[in-house]
Amino acid sequence: MNLLVLSSTTELQQVLTIAPDWRPIVDSLLSNQPDTKVGVFELLDRVGAKAIYLKAVSLGPERSRFITLIRDFFYQPHLHKMLLSNPTLKRFFSQRRVAPDLQKGQAMSYSNELAQKMEGVLNKHLTQASEDGFKVLLPAYLQRTVQNSVIDFIKSEWEWERSTLQDLNLDPSMDDPRQNVADDIAYIPENKAISNEKVQQLNQLRAQLESMLKTKEYPEEPLLVVDLMFGLGLSENSKLGEEMTMRECCDKLNIQGETQARKIARCQVLLDKGLDMIRQVVRDRLPGVAECWQAEINVNSASRRELTHQLSMTEGEVDRLIAGRQYYCLDDLVEKGVVKPARIPEIASKGAVAAFVPVDLNGATARDMIDILGINKDVAQNIVSKRPFAKVADLVAGKILTQAQLDGLIKRGAVLKAKPNEEKRADINRCELEEVVQAGVPESVGQRLIRGRPFSTWAELEDYLCCEAPHWQALRQNFCLGVVPD
Amino acid sequence: MLKVDISPEIARLAQLKVKDTGLPLSHELARSVVEEAIFTLDPELNLLVGDEDSVSEIDALVQAFGVNDVVVNGRHIDVRALDDQNKVSISRALIDTPYTANGTLVVAMNGVFAGSIVAHISEAQWKAAEAGSKEDQIEVQVELTANFDLPRVLTQITGEHRAAAYKTVTSLPDTAELRTFIEEPKKIIVARQRQIFAALMQHASVRSDCGQIGDVVTKGLVRSMLSDSALWSRRVEKMVDKLSKKFDSLSR
Numbered sequence: 001m002n003l004l005v006l007s008s009t010t011e012l013q014q015v016l017t018i019a020p021d022w023r024p025i026v027d028s029l030l031s032n033q034p035d036t037k038v039g040v041f042e043l044l045d046r047v048g049a050k051a052i053y054l055k056a057v058s059l060g061p062e063r064s065r066f067i068t069l070i071r072d073f074f075y076q077p078h079l080h081k082m083l084l085s086n087p088t089l090k091r092f093f094s095q096r097r098v099a100p101d102l103q104k105g106q107a108m109s110y111s112n113e114l115a116q117k118m119e120g121v122l123n124k125h126l127t128q129a130s131e132d133g134f135k136v137l138l139p140a141y142l143q144r145t146v147q148n149s150v151i152d153f154i155k156s157e158w159e160w161e162r163s164t165l166q167d168l169n170l171d172p173s174m175d176d177p178r179q180n181v182a183d184d185i186a187y188i189p190e191n192k193a194i195s196n197e198k199v200q201q202l203n204q205l206r207a208q209l210e211s212m213l214k215t216k217e218y219p220e221e222p223l224l225v226v227d228l229m230f231g232l233g234l235s236e237n238s239k240l241g242e243e244m245t246m247r248e249c250c251d252k253l254n255i256q257g258e259t260q261a262r263k264i265a266r267c268q269v270l271l272d273k274g275l276d277m278i279r280q281v282v283r284d285r286l287p288g289v290a291e292c293w294q295a296e297i298n299v300n301s302a303s304r305r306e307l308t309h310q311l312s313m314t315e316g317e318v319d320r321l322i323a324g325r326q327y328y329c330l331d332d333l334v335e336k337g338v339v340k341p342a343r344i345p346e347i348a349s350k351g352a353v354a355a356f357v358p359v360d361l362n363g364a365t366a367r368d369m370i371d372i373l374g375i376n377k378d379v380a381q382n383i384v385s386k387r388p389f390a391k392v393a394d395l396v397a398g399k400i401l402t403q404a405q406l407d408g409l410i411k412r413g414a415v416l417k418a419k420p421n422e423e424k425r426a427d428i429n430r431c432e433l434e435e436v437v438q439a440g441v442p443e444s445v446g447q448r449l450i451r452g453r454p455f456s457t458w459a460e461l462e463d464y465l466c467c468e469a470p471h472w473q474a475l476r477q478n479f480c481l482g483v484v485p486d
Numbered sequence: 487m488l489k490v491d492i493s494p495e496i497a498r499l500a501q502l503k504v505k506d507t508g509l510p511l512s513h514e515l516a517r518s519v520v521e522e523a524i525f526t527l528d529p530e531l532n533l534l535v536g537d538e539d540s541v542s543e544i545d546a547l548v549q550a551f552g553v554n555d556v557v558v559n560g561r562h563i564d565v566r567a568l569d570d571q572n573k574v575s576i577s578r579a580l581i582d583t584p585y586t587a588n589g590t591l592v593v594a595m596n597g598v599f600a601g602s603i604v605a606h607i608s609e610a611q612w613k614a615a616e617a618g619s620k621e622d623q624i625e626v627q628v629e630l631t632a633n634f635d636l637p638r639v640l641t642q643i644t645g646e647h648r649a650a651a652y653k654t655v656t657s658l659p660d661t662a663e664l665r666t667f668i669e670e671p672k673k674i675i676v677a678r679q680r681q682i683f684a685a686l687m688q689h690a691s692v693r694s695d696c697g698q699i700g701d702v703v704t705k706g707l708v709r710s711m712l713s714d715s716a717l718w719s720r721r722v723e724k725m726v727d728k729l730s731k732k733f734d735s736l737s738r
Contacts (some may be wrong), residue, residue: 085536087521087556090543091499140529147525154495448599451494452501456713463511464501466598 011040015069018062019055022047040073053134056126063126070137071119078139079118080111082146089150092157114149118142155451162430162453201289208286209278210234222274225249225267246271272309279310283350294351299333300326300413301357301372311347313339325372326413327354358415361395362388373412392416427482428461428475429454439478441471455481488636489602490523497598505709507548512567516593517542519601520556520565523636533558533640541585541686544697546668551577553585559644562687564590568604568628575625579671579679581616582609584687588643591636592628604630606639655685658692665699 016023025046029038036042044052052070059066083089084107093103118136125133135141212218213227213234224235228249233240237252244252250263255270257263283290297306299321307313307321317339324336330348334341359372366380375383382400392410395401401409426435428449436446445467455461458481462472492515500514507514524535538557547553555562564586566574580586590612592605605628615626659667659682666673667682674682685692730736 085538087536087540088496088499088518090536091503094543095499095502135529138529138532139534140527140532143534144525144529147522151493151495154499158495448494448497452498460501460505464498464598 011069011073012038012043014065015040015043018059018066018069040069041077044070044074049134049137052137053125056122057129057133067119067122067126070122071115074137075115075118075142076111078142079114079146080107082139082143083107083111083114083150086146086150088147088154092150092154110149110153114145118145158451158453198292201286201292204286205282205289206232206234208281212278212281218277219273221253222270222277224253224274225270226274226278228252229271272305276309296353297351298355298357299330299352300354301368303371311350311352313347317343322371323374325374326356328356330354357413359413360415360417361392361409362417373409373414375409389416425478425480428479429482431479436475436479440474441467445471449475457481488523488634489596489600490519490526491600492518492522492598494599496522507545509548509552510567511598512595513552513554513565515595515598516567516601517554517556517565519593519595520563520591520603523603524556524558524640527637527640531637531641533637533644539690539693541693544693546696546699547686550668550671551579553580555585556591558640561588561644563588563643566590566592566607567601568592568594572628572630573625574607574628575623576612578616578622578624579676580683581612581624581680583680583683585683586612591639594630602634603636604628604634606634653684654688655681657681658685658689661695661699664692664696668696668699 012026016026022043026038026043029042029046052074056063056066056070084104089107098106121136122133125136209223209227209232213220213223224237226232227234227238228244229246231241231243232238238244246264246267247260249255250257250260250267255263255266257266295310297310299307299311302311304318304322307318308315313321320336320338321333324338327333327336330344330352332354333339334344339347357372359368361369361383364372366377366384369375369380369383370377379400383395386398386400389395389398392406392414396403396406406414428436433443433446433450436449437443441449445465449461449465452464455464458476461475461481465472467475496518497515500518501511504511504514521535524533527533536557538560540555540557540562541553542548542555544553554565556565557563562585564576564580566576568574574590574592576586576590586609589609590607591603592607593601594604595601607626607628611626612624616624619625663674664682667679671679682692686696726736
């Protein structure tokens with residue numbers, strides 16, 4: 001096939017030999033644009049789809065040559081131009097960072113293929129002598145053809161990448177590192193970077209601690225313990241960035257005690273006292289830092305230590321709070337007689353919140369079950385030794401709990417999370433459609449998923465699919481998300 | 487009302503693009519809906535999409551002003567996605583420029599894979615809304631048309647001669663001014679911002695200069711760096727957890 005866009009006079013002469021009545025049109029084009037070369041493309045563009053089609057219908061043996069000229073000098077340049085200006089293809093090229101020269105080359109070879117297809121379509125219409133056959137010569141018709149072909153092209157490119165680039169993947173036996181990324185707050189990328197403002201606040205805090213150590217207003221020993229244990233480098237025994245254990249701390253500060261255990265217990269008391277003092281100073285003198293860094297303490301899951309030291313609750317309040325768990329809001333603490341109404345603003349200002357927490361009987365520690373659900377210690381240990389359970393009813397069937405006890409626990413937040421079998425999880429970026437359907441996801445959703453692959457995060461897939469909650473749950477439970485090279 | 491389905495490939499490309507620009511996905515999808523709708527119209531209407539570069543191909547303009555246009559037979563038509571209160575909004579700097587000369591097509595998205603073109607907001611409607619507001623973003627309450635006639639609206643737009651209504655900008659912005667225009671638009675008065683927009687629409691050279699301006703470190707690059715570093719940390723920490731059982735001095 002001749003790939004030249006500008007036709008030579010020979011081709012123009014051939015067209016004029018086939019359609020001599022078009023010569024005045026060529027003359028008119030030449031007189032209007034004396035400086036530009038007039039070729040077959042310019043002539044056919046001016047003549048229009050209907051006239052070209054009618055001419056082709058009227059031709060005898062010359063029709064075949066005429067259609068070849070249309071293919072090479074009308075369809076091909078039109079399709080080439082349309083491919084280069086197609087918005088979908090532009091987005092694809094831009095996303096793949098395809099160089100402009102390569103874009104032109106790919107569009108050229110693809111336009112040749114499409115021109116041959118269009119030649120077939122035109123021939124079919126001419127054979128059937130269909131009345132609206134001229135439409136296949138209209139630029140807007142070609143535009144639609146180009147769009148459909150572009151989508152097929154992108155689909156096949158992605159399919160090729162999926163099947164060819166599989167070997168580039170990292171060790172498949174290794175745990176998928178992204179699997180838990182979204183669930184684990186420590187690994188959310190945004191949490192890895194801190195702002196300038198936060199850096200300044202940390203420096204302010206350090207300066208404050210330094211000044212506390214220098215004045216005699218505060219007892220020195222608790223502050224020294226904090227300095228050593230957090231490696232702040234503020235006193236002579238402490239080195240910046242080197243966190244000491246309690247044992248090392250006892251040796252360095254020569255903490256007195258009859259046994260090692262007593263020394264460590266004394267060190268623990270000093271640490272708590274030091275942290276309490278620092279907390280109080282930060283709240284009083286650096287309210288901005290306190291507001292920014294103060295962690296929220298959930299009264300439903302906080303330990304006794306957190307409740308006592310961070311929220312400054314009394315022993316009696318803590319006992320009542322733990323016995324009455326769980327709470328839907330802080331005002332519940334007043335309703336259940338845990339604290340007096342006047343105490344609520346005070347503990348709220350220290351970071352107290354009430355958020356209902358589910359406690360997974362298959363995964364929670366015995367301590368959590370005792371503290372949050374109020375389970376008896378022996379029962380909690382019995383649950384830990386006999387789990388995992390497939391369903392809550394197994395706890396009653398196994399005579400670990402009575403039905404009434406189980407109902408009470410469920411009311412307080414006990415749940416049973418089925419343990420997924422990690423080994424059986426298929427990679428959602430590589431699995432087959434059948435596997436997705438078997439997991440309980442409708443075929444239409446599965447097809448969309450497969451056509452949109454690969455995905456780099458679950459959030460990206462969720463935004464893309466927008467499927468119903470049960471289908472999304474089925475995907476999360478049965479599949480993992482493999483790493484895909486960018 | 488013409489309901490248009492979008493293929494998964496188009497939806498996915500739109501999603502990958504907004505990862506870089508940080509704009510709402512619905513806007514990018516709305517443009518695809520309009521393009522798809524035009525492709526399905528009768529070819530005899532001779533409506534051709536993308537025969538000239540759209541300004542929404544310049545990422546810096548998309549991020550700074552939220553431009554979102556399709557080009558039909560050489561006419562730039564703005565496209566907006568309808569929000570849940572049946573409102574659309576646009577940057578004040580875009581009003582009374584050749585960018586909004588052909589009005590706005592409003593698309594109601596139905597999830598990610600389908601949408602309908604429900605209304606057309608004329609340039610006059612935008613100007614009227616602008617006159618009654620002092621905000622940077624001008625809002626218009628959209629009156630939904632039961633049988634919105636897209637072919638009629640597009641034929642009308644492409645058949646009009648509006649370009650002459652805007653004077654040719656003589657003082658073209660240089661690279662420094664374009665950089666300020668994109669990075670700190672508030673430093674330039676709205677009247678000059680409009681002139682710059684007019685220059686962008688009228689001169690390919692200004693569009694090309696504008697395309698060169700942009701962050702060396704894009705949002706997409708930062709996201710990918712953070713994501714890679716998080717992955718690396720995760721792997722190192724898992725490795726440390728495995729090895730720390732055998733080597734006492736190794737810990738997090």
